[in-house]
Amino acid sequence: MFSFSGQTNFCGRRCVWVNGPVIVGAGPSGLAVSACLKEQCIPFVVIERADCIASLWQKRTYDRLKLHLPKKFCQLPKLPFPEDYPEYPTKKQFITYLENYAQKFDIKPQFNECVQSAKYDEACQLWRVVTVSTSGSETEYICQMLVVATGENAEGVVPEIDGLEEFSGEVIHAKDYKSGQKYTGKKVLVVGCGNSGMELSLDLSNHNAKPSMVVRSSVHVLPREIMGKSTFDLAMMLMKWLPLWLVDKILLMLTWFILGNIQKYGVKRPSLGPLELKNHYGKTPVLDIGALEKIRSGEIKVVPGIKRFNSNSVELVNGERLDIDSVVLATGYCSNVPFWLQETEFFAKNGFPKTPFPNGWKGKRGLYASGFTRRGLAGASADALKISQDIGKVWNEELKQKKKKVHTHRRCISTF
Incomplete structure (x- = not known):
């Protein structure tokens, strides 16, 4: 798939020439691109900083x-979920699916390699x-094409909150939260009210903790299912016939x-509808799976924004003071692309492509982006298909040119 030169440059680095693209990231986005390239017999190298595929799912989820x-919106190209999987697969089932996916397409990433820099050499x-x-x-990997597949959620966002460093209890980000079991009987402040914040608060309540959830800004909360049908599935169906604003109203x-x-x-x-908000600002609505019932009963307490932390309490913007034992920051994730990719024409400072959906998958000079559409696994799969098709065209064109040169060279020799 690639060749090791066996040489080192003046910096003491091993240099590797890659015949096809280098794919950075072995999560669902990177695996999807790899599988699509594998089917076309195009060589590639996948670089992964962790020691396993889908490290976000394996190591940083509760x-x-x-x-x-529903699973039909989450499967990767070329391989559907097993029929016996439930409509909403568990974390363990999804990881098993990804491991089987990598095995089926013989995807073998270069594990434990963290990209320090990626730069296009103009010369x-x-x-x-x-x-x-x-x-x-x-x-140092040298290649003609680079696929950025590190995803939208590469790093946890930890906001600066006045007094947080003074708090004497445990403070963790949602990526390090596993279960509410160890928080039984404790007062836990969950900062954030997105899908993670809602689910962690629900999990804490189910383990007899006493969660308070900070709701600083507005958020759309929708039922996961409406009349037995997935809310997302219903929205997709309605959008085929109706304008976006009307679907939001419904x-x-x-x-x-x-x-x-x-x-x-x-x-x-x-004020904006859930789909319009998602399309324009990438803000995902919360799909309720039981947290609202706990909020109504008072088992999950909703509190406003934070003014500051103290050693064992938090002061809220409404003047209320809460005694707390622990803090879970469900404050979201961000792209890490700006930290290693030395390119500013295609990627913006926030680590997302500047070109809006659906054209944010391809840049110039052989640069591609997979999994940055803010449309989940379905968006990553769509990117993978487009990227692999485009690389396939380039690859086949180069093969034709090489064959043409060889044919011309042989003809010249025979004439001579």
Whole structure:
């Protein structure tokens, strides 16, 4: 698939020439691109900083996690989920699916290699990707095409909150939360009210902890299912026939009948509809799986924004003071692309492609982005198909040119 030169450059790095693209990231996005390239017999190298595929799923997700959308919207190209999987596969089932996916397509990433920099060499018209392994050795991969597949959620976001460093209890990010079992009987402040914040609060309550959830801004909360049908599936079906704004109106009306007025519990709705908000700003609506019932009963307490932390308490913007034992920061994730990719034409400072969906998968000079559409696994799969098809065209064109040159060379020799 690739060739080791067996040489080191003046920096002491091992240099590797890659015949095909280098894919950075062995999560679902990187695996999907790899599988599609494998089917076309195009060589590639996958670089992964962790020691396993899908490290976000394997090491930085909570135990009770399930896919939020039906499995038909979450499967990767070329391989559907097993028929005996439930409509919403568990974390363990999804990891097993990904491991089987990598095995089926014989995808073998270069594990424990963290990309330090990736830069296009104008003089050579090649990409130079420098990695450092866990042992400290450096490798420089040289290639014509680079696929960025590190995803939207590569790093946890830890906001600066006044007094947080003074708090004497445990403070963790949601990526390090596994289960509410160890928090039984404790007062836990969950900062954030997205899908993670809601689910962690529910899990804490189920383990007899006393969670308080900070709801600083407005958020759409929708039922996961409406009349036995996935809310997402229903929205996709309606969008085939109706404008986006009307679909939003219908969803909100149905949500009102099912969930009631949730604003009286301290959860305010945005002025934009859930689909419009997602399309324009990438903000995903919360799909409720039981947290609202706990909020209504008072088992999950909704509180406003934080003013500051003290050694064993938190002061809220409304003047209320809460004694707490632990803090879980469900404050989201971000892309890490700006930290290693030395390119500013295609990728913005926030680590996402500047070109809006659906054209944010391809840049210039053989640069591609997979999994940055803010449309989950379905978006990553769509990117993978487009990227592999485009690389396939380039690859086949280059093969034709090489064959043409060889044919011309042989003809010249025979004439001579």
